[in-house]
Amino acid sequence: xxxxxxxxxxxxxxxxxxxxxxxxxxxxxxxxxxxxxxxxxxxxxxxxxxxxxxxxxxxxxxxxxxxxxxxxxxxxxxxxxxxxxxxxxxxxxxxxxxxxxxxxxxxxxxxxxxxxxxxxxxxxxxxxxxxxxxxxxxxxxxxxxxxxxxxxxxxxxxxxxxxxxxxxxxxxxxxxxxxxxxxxxxxxxxxxxxxxxxxxxxxxxxxxxxxxxxxxxxxxxxxxxxxxxxxxxxxxxxxxxxxxxxxxxxxxxxxxxxxxxxxxxxxxxxxxxxxxxxxxxxxxxxxxxxxxxxxxxxxxxxxxxxxxxxxxxx
Amino acid sequence: xxxxxxxxxxxxxxxxxxxxxxxxxxxxxxxxxxxxxxxxxxxxxxxxxxxxxxxxxxxxxxxxxxxxxxxxxxxxxxxxxxxxxxxxxxxxxxxxxxxxxxxxxxxxxxxxxxxxxxxxxxxxxxxxxxxxxxxxxxxxxxxxxxxxxxxxxxxxxxxxxxxxxxxxxxxxxxxxxxxxxxxxxxxxxxxxxxxxxxxxxxxxxxxxxxxxxxxxxxxxxxxxxxxxxxxxxxxxxxxxxxxxxxxxxxxxxxxxxxxxxxxxxxxxxxxxxxxxxxxxxxxxxxxxxxxxxxxxxxxxxxxxxxxxxxxxxxxxxxxxxxxxxxxxxxxxxxxxxxxxxxxxxxxxxxxxxxxxxxxxxxxx
Ligand SMILES: Cc1cc2nc3c(=O)[nH]c(=O)nc-3n(C[C@H](O)[C@H](O)[C@H](O)COP(=O)(O)OP(=O)(O)OC[C@H]3O[C@@H](n4cnc5c(N)ncnc54)[C@H](O)[C@@H]3O)c2cc1C
Numbered sequence: 172x173x174x175x176x177x178x179x180x181x182x183x184x185x186x187x188x189x190x191x192x193x194x195x196x197x198x199x200x201x202x203x204x205x206x207x208x209x210x211x212x213x214x215x216x217x218x219x220x221x222x223x224x225x226x227x228x229x230x231x232x233x234x235x236x237x238x239x240x241x242x243x244x245x246x247x248x249x250x251x252x253x254x255x256x257x258x259x260x261x262x263x264x265x266x267x268x269x270x271x272x273x274x275x276x277x278x279x280x281x282x283x284x285x286x287x288x289x290x291x292x293x294x295x296x297x298x299x300x301x302x303x304x305x306x307x308x309x310x311x312x313x314x315x316x317x318x319x320x321x322x323x324x325x326x327x328x329x330x331x332x333x334x335x336x337x338x339x340x341x342x343x344x345x346x347x348x349x350x351x352x353x354x355x356x357x358x359x360x361x362x363x364x365x366x367x368x369x370x371x372x373x374x375x376x377x378x379x380x381x382x383x384x385x386x387x388x389x390x391x392x393x394x395x396x397x398x399x400x401x402x403x404x405x406x407x408x409x410x411x412x413x414x415x416x417x418x419x420x421x422x423x424x425x426x427x428x429x430x431x432x433x434x435x436x437x438x439x440x441x442x443x444x445x446x447x448x449x450x451x452x453x454x455x456x457x458x459x460x461x462x463x464x465x466x467x468x469x470x471x472x473x474x475x476x477x478x479x480x481x482x483x484x485x
Numbered sequence: 486x487x488x489x490x491x492x493x494x495x496x497x498x499x500x501x502x503x504x505x506x507x508x509x510x511x512x513x514x515x516x517x518x519x520x521x522x523x524x525x526x527x528x529x530x531x532x533x534x535x536x537x538x539x540x541x542x543x544x545x546x547x548x549x550x551x552x553x554x555x556x557x558x559x560x561x562x563x564x565x566x567x568x569x570x571x572x573x574x575x576x577x578x579x580x581x582x583x584x585x586x587x588x589x590x591x592x593x594x595x596x597x598x599x600x601x602x603x604x605x606x607x608x609x610x611x612x613x614x615x616x617x618x619x620x621x622x623x624x625x626x627x628x629x630x631x632x633x634x635x636x637x638x639x640x641x642x643x644x645x646x647x648x649x650x651x652x653x654x655x656x657x658x659x660x661x662x663x664x665x666x667x668x669x670x671x672x673x674x675x676x677x678x679x680x681x682x683x684x685x686x687x688x689x690x691x692x693x694x695x696x697x698x699x700x701x702x703x704x705x706x707x708x709x710x711x712x713x714x715x716x717x718x719x720x721x722x723x724x725x726x727x728x729x730x731x732x733x734x735x736x737x738x739x740x741x742x743x744x745x746x747x748x749x750x751x752x753x754x755x756x757x758x759x760x761x762x763x764x765x766x767x768x769x770x771x772x773x774x775x776x777x778x779x780x781x782x783x784x785x786x787x788x789x790x791x792x793x794x795x796x797x798x799x800x801x802x803x804x805x806x807x808x809x810x811x812x813x814x815x816x817x818x819x820x821x822x823x824x825x826x827x828x829x830x831x832x833x834x835x836x837x838x839x840x841x842x843x844x845x846x847x848x849x
């Protein structure tokens with residue numbers, strides 16, 4: 172038993188982090204729809220989970236988990252999880268996935284609207300346990316209002332579609348875990364930005380971070396992040412096993428909760444400046460809210476766990 | 486990264502499970518009564534005879550030289566089997582790590598095997614009436630005399646000291662606030678002990694008065710004036726790990742899940758949340774064990790664990806009471822004890838200060 176990431180896994184995350192720092196700075200969230208995608212594609216990011224036969228690297232979800240955390244930390248726009256994590260399992264036969272030339276959107280079960288569908292070359296719609304795949308030209312999109320300006324929502328109607336012959340459950344479990352990893356990355360960034368602000372903002376002649384009421388809120392976020400992350404790591408390890416769905420739900424519930432806590436505390440400690448459009452913080456707040464509802468809300472995942480633990484055992 | 490136990494680890498788990506199934510005691514009376522204390526000592530002597538009382542200790546002191554992962558496995562099995570809290574815990578989990586690291590070979594040989602065997606039961610004598618959170622403000626003092634030291638002063642809230650055989654604590658050997666403290670061990674004989682009842686009415690605490698109690702030179706741990714450093718080094722590395730193992734919370738979460746089977750969904754949801762958090766603590770602890778085994782120090786990060794497990798424990802026991810109403814008798818003691826978690830081992834307010842200042846780097 173060795174519950175820690177290895178050097179390769181951490182090195183991949185460090186590379187992705189560097190690329191995102193350069194090519195997805197906060198300012199780009201205001202001016203670009205898909206910053207850093209080209210550079211990530213250049214790294215082979217979209218082929219990491221694809222089999223070698225499809226020009227991919229054939230890595231496991233756990234290998235890319237720290238890198239996925241980085242995409243959350245950077246608040247990277249675009250259907251990252253759908254293209255880099257779902258597509259490799261459902262659409263491995265589609266040419267050019269590995270090069271990042273094909274962008275994929277997903278409308279998961281239980282959700283009314285598809286996020287980032289405006290960018291999708293292919294849209295996967297999951298209904299009644301089965302999935303259908305629809306090319307862009309057969310889709311009609313109607314924008315719908317959501318909280319996250321960089322993750323726009325669309326109501327989808329379509330004419331022709333192809334059924335996908337593979338089971339979608341495992342791909343959705345992976346998407347859930349990947350989204351949980353992004354939420355952990357978001358929470359880490361919200362915490363670090365807020366700590367930074369609390370050190371420089373002064374009131375009553377002292378940095379607000381020296382006041383215990385502020386310190387304790389931040390300490391609570393730090394503790395929550397510290398203990399949510401390992402659930403996500405486990406879920407990435409067990410996603411293929413019998414407990415995969417249950418562990419994915421535990422991870423998503425915990426990660427959703429920690430990201431919304433981090434957002435709540437970040438806003439409170441920034442005060443009114445945090446409640447403005449001008450501050451970049453708003454993008455991270457919005458992403459915490461929108462991803463905590465993606466691929467099942469915190470409440471829905473906790474309910475799945477409740478069923479798992481209180482169901483009668485043989 | 487993996488969560489796969491090795492064949493040796495799996496074999497150890499089965500051995501422990503099998504042994505506990507055959508030897509597990511019936512529910513014992515509270516360890517805060519004379520008869521309960523004796524019954525707990527007898528149980529722990531039985532554990533020690535099977536070399537299961539301190540599995541991660543070296544063999545020469547009564548352990549098995551097992552890894553921290555093995556210790557976590559042992560604890561999961563111990564609590565899952567419904568075994569009782571340990572009367573020797575302050576010695577084994579708080580004094581022993583300091584002895585291993587700072588004690589002389591002679592001190593280790595003299596005290597550790599008797600501690601593992603439950604022959605000596607140690608009480609922690611740190612707090613004083615005017616020095617709780619601000620421990621370095623303590624005023625009890627030690628004065629040199631031929632062959633050793635004479636201890637003077639007043640300690641309080643010392644767990645199980647009403648029945649313990651030995652104590653350990655910090656005493657002032659000079660005026661300097663932190664550098665003036667020395668770590669002493671002492672026999673309880675000669676100390677005036679007044680039991681103090683806790684919320685459950687039983688003498689779980691004691692007040693200790695020292696009026697020139699003699700303790701020999703060989704009972705000083707580390708150097709004179711180094712007591713603060715020794716105490717802090719071991720609290721930080723142990724606080725997040727050995728004081729409260731995840732096995733205890735996993736077992737409680739399982740009992741809650743049983744209770745919540747037919748409960749209202751809102752209550753059952755809280756049980757699900759407790760289970761998720763107990764697993765989070767377990768997984769996090771596997772990561773902590775890995776880091777300690779690789780030779781890393783935990784430092785102030787240990788405070789995060791203390792906040793997490795104590796508040797989880799509170800939520801779990803509050804939920805049990807909500808689920809059971811007036812039929813909660815078997816949970817009452819656990820509930821009362823869970824209320825103390827955010828107070829002892831450094832209050833959670835103090836832990837939050839440590840996290841904010843020393844982990845996050847916020848200004849003092
Ligand atoms: C069940 C139990 C077992 C114990 N066992 C032992 C034992 O075996 N040996 C032993 O020596 N002691 C023991 N103690 C005592 C324990 O260590 C102290 O209670 C603890 O250190 C807090 O000190 P205090 O009670 O004096 O509270 P105080 O220090 O007076 O604190 C009172 C309140 O003020 C808050 N506070 C104090 N300072 C600050 C600050 N700087 N910032 C924010 N808030 C602050 C505290 O968090 C707390 O909420 C035990 C306590 C309990 C409850």
